[in-house]
Amino acid sequence: MDFDFDLVLTSLPQLLxxxxxxxxxxxxxxxxxxxxxxxxxxxxxxxxxxxxxxSFLWVNFFRGAALYxxxxxxxxxxxxxxxxxxxxxxxxxLTLALLNSAYLAEVFxxxxxxxxxxxxxxxxxxxxxxWDVFRRVIAPQASRIALPSVGNHMxxxxxxxxxxxxxxxxxxxxxxxxxxxSTFRPFEMYVAAAVIYLILVNIIxxxxxxxxxxxxxxxxLATGTTLR
Amino acid sequence: xxxxxxxxGLVTENLDRLMAGLGLLVVIAxxxxxxxxxxxxxxxxxxxxxxxILRIPVAVVVEVLRSIPLFLFLFLVYYGAPxxxxxxxxxxxAAVAALGLTxxxxxxxxxxxxxxxxxxxxxxxxxxIGLSPFxxxxxxxxxxxxxxxxxxxxxLLVALLKGATFVSVIGVADMFYVSRDISLxxxxxxELYTFSGMTIIAVTLSLAGAVAMLERRLDRTG
Amino acid sequence: xxDVPEAGDVRNGRRADQPALELKDIRKYFGxxxxxxxxxxxxxxxxxxxxxxxxxxxKSTLLRGVNMLTPPxxxxxxxxxxxxxxxxxxxxxxxxxRRERRRLQELRAHMGMxxxxxxxxxxxxxxxxxxxGLVRVSGxxxxxxxxxxxxxxxxxxxxxxxxxxxxxxxxxxxxxxxxARALALEPRLMLFDExxxxxxxxxxxxxxxxxxxLAAAGMTMMVVxxxxxxxxxxADRFVFMDEGNIVEQGTPAAMMNPQHERTRxxxxxxxxx
Ligand SMILES: Nc1ncnc2c1ncn2[C@@H]1O[C@H](COP(=O)(O)OP(=O)(O)O)[C@@H](O)[C@H]1O
Ligand SMILES: [Mg+2]
Numbered sequence: 001m002d003f004d005f006d007l008v009l010t011s012l013p014q015l016l017x018x019x020x021x022x023x024x025x026x027x028x029x030x031x032x033x034x035x036x037x038x039x040x041x042x043x044x045x046x047x048x049x050x051x052x053x054x055s056f057l058w059v060n061f062f063r064g065a066a067l068y069x070x071x072x073x074x075x076x077x078x079x080x081x082x083x084x085x086x087x088x089x090x091x092x093x094l095t096l097a098l099l100n101s102a103y104l105a106e107v108f109x110x111x112x113x114x115x116x117x118x119x120x121x122x123x124x125x126x127x128x129x130x131w132d133v134f135r136r137v138i139a140p141q142a143s144r145i146a147l148p149s150v151g152n153h154m155x156x157x158x159x160x161x162x163x164x165x166x167x168x169x170x171x172x173x174x175x176x177x178x179x180x181x182s183t184f185r186p187f188e189m190y191v192a193a194a195v196i197y198l199i200l201v202n203i204i205x206x207x208x209x210x211x212x213x214x215x216x217x218x219x220x221l222a223t224g225t226t227l228r
Numbered sequence: 229x230x231x232x233x234x235x236x237g238l239v240t241e242n243l244d245r246l247m248a249g250l251g252l253l254v255v256i257a258x259x260x261x262x263x264x265x266x267x268x269x270x271x272x273x274x275x276x277x278x279x280x281i282l283r284i285p286v287a288v289v290v291e292v293l294r295s296i297p298l299f300l301f302l303f304l305v306y307y308g309a310p311x312x313x314x315x316x317x318x319x320x321x322a323a324v325a326a327l328g329l330t331x332x333x334x335x336x337x338x339x340x341x342x343x344x345x346x347x348x349x350x351x352x353x354x355x356x357i358g359l360s361p362f363x364x365x366x367x368x369x370x371x372x373x374x375x376x377x378x379x380x381x382x383x384l385l386v387a388l389l390k391g392a393t394f395v396s397v398i399g400v401a402d403m404f405y406v407s408r409d410i411s412l413x414x415x416x417x418x419e420l421y422t423f424s425g426m427t428i429i430a431v432t433l434s435l436a437g438a439v440a441m442l443e444r445r446l447d448r449t450g
Numbered sequence: 451x452x453d454v455p456e457a458g459d460v461r462n463g464r465r466a467d468q469p470a471l472e473l474k475d476i477r478k479y480f481g482x483x484x485x486x487x488x489x490x491x492x493x494x495x496x497x498x499x500x501x502x503x504x505x506x507x508x509k510s511t512l513l514r515g516v517n518m519l520t521p522p523x524x525x526x527x528x529x530x531x532x533x534x535x536x537x538x539x540x541x542x543x544x545x546x547x548r549r550e551r552r553r554l555q556e557l558r559a560h561m562g563m564x565x566x567x568x569x570x571x572x573x574x575x576x577x578x579x580x581x582x583g584l585v586r587v588s589g590x591x592x593x594x595x596x597x598x599x600x601x602x603x604x605x606x607x608x609x610x611x612x613x614x615x616x617x618x619x620x621x622x623x624x625x626x627x628x629x630a631r632a633l634a635l636e637p638r639l640m641l642f643d644e645x646x647x648x649x650x651x652x653x654x655x656x657x658x659x660x661x662x663x664l665a666a667a668g669m670t671m672m673v674v675x676x677x678x679x680x681x682x683x684x685a686d687r688f689v690f691m692d693e694g695n696i697v698e699q700g701t702p703a704a705m706m707n708p709q710h711e712r713t714r715x716x717x718x719x720x721x722x723x
Contacts, residue, residue, distance in 0.1 A: 048544055121565070
């Protein structure tokens with residue numbers, strides 16, 4: 001078996017450029033998911049029935065959806081039927097955001113549930129407004145509890161982003177495919193991409209540990225939540 | 229806007245092909261699950277070994293498999309393997325292999341977590357009543373570990389089914405492959421993808437719901 | 451026009467003629483379970499009322515009814531002549547009860563509450579625990595609040611712990627911090643719910659000392675406690691509850707010879723341990 005290392009080296013600049021797209025689309029999609037996830041978690045605990053129903057449906061629909069299914073449905077199905085043709089990068093980021101908002105909503109909900117009831121009571125007894133109760137007392141404690149899970153979901157999102165190759169988002173997986181096909185050296189190219197993903201996952205995991213120890217939380221070893 | 233007329237007739241006319249494609253997805257997930265659970269157990273035992281030569285390589289493989297995207301690994305197995313070995317895999321076998329191997333890495337973590345989840349006091353208590361190491365495993369630790377492992381093990385099946393949804397990218401003729409095939413012919417991507425998407429979401433959601441229900445029941449009786 | 455007092459009147463002290471707290475026919479049901487069975491109780495300004503009774507008799511529920519943490523099913527709560535009402539809630543209208551909620555928040559700021567399990571904010575330092583209400587409720591600037599918080603901490607003997615996280619404080623210190631947090635907002639009524647029950651015996655004294663000091667300074671207090679020695683010493687009035695009713699009340703001296711058998715057996719039971 002001969003491993004064409006030169007090919008890997010010469011393609012490296014292209015791979016690294018594509019890695020930037022991978023990181024960018026993951027970061028934007030995941031950040032949007034964080035924001036929507038918080039809103040959904042609040043919605044599920046709201047006393048307002050419309051908010052509860054809407055967030056329940058949203059969360060459970062997207063938790064059941066697989067990224068591949070959602071992305072081809074949006075990009076090929078919905079786009080064609082409605083005539084709204086968005087760039088692949090936008091659809092890709094949107095899909096990552098939709099799916100992860102559902103996962104993160106569950107993470108935040110668990111975090112909120114884990115905050116002691118006495119904390120709400122003490123905050124209310126002081127006369128704090130509901131927003132301040134949430135923002136100053138509950139959210140800081142819930143986010144500490146949620147942090148390790150959020151880190152794991154971020155790793156999931158990074159791995160998921162490889163699927164965006166099917167709609168030709170010029171990220172790492174797509175670029176790797178392209179070079180593999182044109183050079184007829186798939187093995188080298190996929191191994192090279194695997195190494196890059198491995199490094200990225202470990203960077204996120206290390207950053208997570210750093211933030212955890214900064215916040216005085218027991219550092220965790222993150223590699224994602226489940227098979228992606 | 230392009231004049232796009234909905235034609236759901238294409239779905240009903242091809243229902244048999246689509247359902248056969250769904251069946252293929254389920255079969256792939258089931259095979260991969262069998263591989264994952266057996267191979268994962270072997271990996272767990274090897275990782276518990278005292279010999280570093282067994283322990284370390286397995287730990288590295290598990291770590292790598294858990295860190296790279298399944299989507300990428302599928303391509304590596306299907307396109308990469310023939311290049312470096314005599315192994316030429318059919319899309320079906322490549323799909324089962326990629327899902328099964330990655331699944332095994334996760335299964336091995338599930339087994340490990342379950343064994344760790346059994347209270348240390350239980351191991352000690354088993355020793356205290358004079359059980360042999362085998363008896364300790366067989367009668368005290370495994371029954372409890374099994375219980376802990378059930379929900380995550382079933383969730384792995386759900387994850388494998390979700391992972392199986394993209395095997396059409398290497399040419400497995402599953403439901404999405406059929407959907408693409410028909411849409412290319414008749415230009416009806418919305419109807420076909422909506423149908424297959426909703427179908428697979430319904431399947432994964434009911435499976436996940438059943439697992440959650442079982443989990444709640446185990447919690448109550450546990 | 452009928453005289454409907456507003457929360458602002460409380461702040462301006464326009465209701466100085468009214469009792470500190472008036473509870474009228476308070477009832478509370480949890481489903482079918484009757485926990486408060488028509489409680490009437492008036493507390494004058496500066497009065498220290500100790501509430502005792504067996505576990506499950508409804509003491510906490512009564513106390514938490516005062517600031518609507520557990521709103522009573524029926525009955526009226528009047529604080530310095532102002533009706534304390536539970537804000538209306540709606541499952542459909544997000545704005546329902548908005549005005550009442552604001553008003554309740556304002557009233558709560560004037561009623562301090564100290565809990566059995568401290569409920570200090572673990573993510574904030576001792577100083578920040580006290581500052582939070584000062585900044586977000588009383589509207590002080592951060593600098594003013596910091597200065598004020600340090601004074602409050604000093605008053606409860608925690609000056610050297612201002613920067614400490616609650617995690618490193620002892621139970622007694624946490625409870626004194628909780629007292630400082632409540633006092634910082636200058637409440638005119640303090641509610642204490644078994645605040646020494648979760649403490650190791652050797653830490654009880656420091657918390658009781660703080661409360662004794664507060665009583666001596668003229669604070670109106672409603673205190674649920676099993677510390678009879680302390681109760682006899684600081685209480686102006688002693689209220690004995692059982693099964694959601696006030697069975698008996700009177701001065702501590704009168705309580706030395708209770709009229710009711712239930713009071714007697716309760717007092718015997720807590721002297722037993
Ligand atoms: N949130 C609740 N839901 C149902 N029952 C409750 C709740 N809170 C208290 N109770 C019941 O009300 C009764 C009185 O409780 P509580 O006021 O805490 O008594 P005390 O403080 O005198 O021990 C008890 O029987 C208790 O179980
Ligand atoms: Mg109580």
